[in-house]
Amino acid sequence: MSGFAQRYWASLTDTDITSLDQLIEQGRSRDGSLWRRYLVSLLDVPMTRTTVRETEQAKSEPSVSGERPASTAFYALETTIDVGVAAQSPRRWWRGTSMALATLLVIVTAFGAARLLLPAPRPASPSTSVTAGYHTVKDPAGYTVAVPRGWTRKQKQGEQTPVVYYNSPDDGRQLLFFEAAESSPMASLSLAENDPGYGYSHLPGYKALHRASGADWAELTYRYDDKDSGTLQVIDHRFRAADGNVYATRASSPASLPLVLIREPLDIAVRSFCPSHAVCT
Template sequence: MTRLASRYWASLTDSRPEVWDRLVEQGRRRDLPLWRRYVASLLDVEAVGRGGGAAQAPEQELLERDPPASTVYYTLDRTVTVGTTPPVRRRAWRITGFALAALLVIATAFGASRLLPGPTLVTPMTPIVPPGLPPVGYHMVKDPAGYRLDVPLGWTRREKQGMAAPVVYYDSPHDGRELQIFQTAESSPAESLSLAENDPGYGFARQPGYAVVQRTSGANSSELAYVYDDPDRGYRLVVDHRLEAADGAVYAIRASGPGGAARLERIRAPLDAAVASFCPADVHCPTV
């Protein structure tokens, strides 16, 4: 290390070049960059600069800052001539190696894609309820009044005598919702619903706070959703559905509960299940 440091210091300071060996002479070449002078002084090779080795003036060196045109190739092999290009054989071997490596990577990736399983697509499955079975959370009830229908689990039955027929109630034990079922005397669902709404004596249009929310009608059914103020239970939402059953009779199925129009879907859910499953006793109903 001391000898190498001395050589480098001599090449920089130009001190007593006559006592140093040929290595220092190579390091003192003013026509070459600093790094090339240092390498030449360490490796004991002839440093070749621009113009075949002739020294250039410092002013010329400052003007010409482009890399030298000739290439100095340093190697441990003493037979290589300084200033020649690297051997073609090494470059060819390097290119061949890169090509083989690239082929190996491609082959490995292709083989892995053939062997590894692809992504599995999972499709959410919707539970399928067989025809005739009640939906989840409901059960079929054979009511003593002479029909069967799907009712939410946990709801309790009660019965009251109406003006023309018994009125059956199924009540929720939690939130005040209820179903109300009875047979009417009218000949069609539309007539039955119109009379219930507009009768001058007991029509529910005469109830305080009455307002229509939704009205629909079909070939064998009519439906009316409305709100009113119940003196005992407060603000109520009612969905009144009149239908012609399989035995030809007209029935009313009414769903009601607390709240306004925003709770319509929650209140009509048990109504839809009851209407879809309703069937008079001892009668074949294709959809039930």
């Protein structure tokens, strides 16, 4: 530390201390003010000496005393700080950033090209097809229903509503539809079986084969002897449709045919049945 710096420090601290170590120790005192402690932190940093040679004019023109001018010395703080890793040069940083941007541009371009070249997936459209061999008809009685292709339609007037028949042209099978007047499927089926004048139980050769029911449906499988067609097998299914009303679907065939031949068209008819003024899913 130069004598000038020591004198400057002594003028600031009002001390006569001339030793650099003593000056630093005095400034580090815990009861010292903050500005003193800040100056001491500067004194702890190594100082480098830089000498500036005399100018060319001073070389050629000697001083009045004939002596060459003395060199001027400046003291500067050492500012090199070791952080363990050399800082990346601006050019190297820009080169790395440029490489990353170029890579990103290539990826985006390739992705866009793939979107243009590859066919876009098409959204699935709701299927409107029905089981092979069947077609959906809008029946004039007020509903849509899927029935076997080639079957012929016939309609008769019932006691309260129309009764619609779809008949097979070659094997005696038949589908029958009508709207029931009862409040529930079970009540409607029970009346159809046990009505004193027209119930199934009064038919010649009547025999109940199977009964089943659910929350909004009831079903009875039976057989009886018809005077014109011989022994017939019947599945009578009563159900509540989407409009809240009760409907009857009855499938029949000669008893010589497998029961499945009337079970299939009955099930398809019930699943597809929808009143014209209702919304069905």
